[in-house]
Amino acid sequence: MLVMMSALAAKISQQFCRNLQKTHYQVSQQQLRWAMQTQEKVVKDRLQTDASGESKPLALDGDWHQPLETQGEDYTVVSQVEDAQDCFNVNNLLTADIAPQGQSAPGVAEKSRKARIVEQLLTESGLSPGTAEAVYFQLVD
Structure with a gap:
């Protein structure tokens, strides 16, 4: 027991x-x-x-x-909050920028944000702006 x-x-x-x-x-x-x-x-x-009442971007x-x-x-x-505004995936460069509905593309083509980012990266790495633009168009083609 x-x-x-x-x-x-x-x-x-x-x-x-x-x-x-x-x-x-x-x-x-x-x-x-x-x-x-x-x-x-x-x-x-x-x-x-930090963003109240301001139209400018937040300071980093x-x-x-x-x-x-x-x-x-x-x-x-x-x-920690990270600013991913300027981050991008190189694979996304191949996708076309689509104009918002109700808006037509302007007569003078403005460079897409992706194109400006890639060209800026290439320019900062030592290429001339013309060469950077040519390299971008080769990547897209």
Whole structure:
């Protein structure tokens, strides 16, 4: 009888420990979610504050670009907003720029944003503007 009671007590103790660990894990995960949501709200507020009332782009060294770190008991959440406006995928250069609906292409063709970016990169790497334009058109063809 004593052996059975000891075995039952051990089993109950093990199950209690497992449930306690599971609860601790769930609480940690919820705290992490809350920390991430809080950081997202802070970043949105920073962006709205920095951009409010201005029609010019945000300065790259502004407060919005600074890393934000939140530390908890068992975790650290670090986030940072990156400006991906000037990032591009070279494969996307092959896709044609489509004019918005309701607008027709102007009589004088203006260079697409992609073309300007590629030509600027080529020019900054040492090519002349004419050569950079020729290289771009060779890439597109």
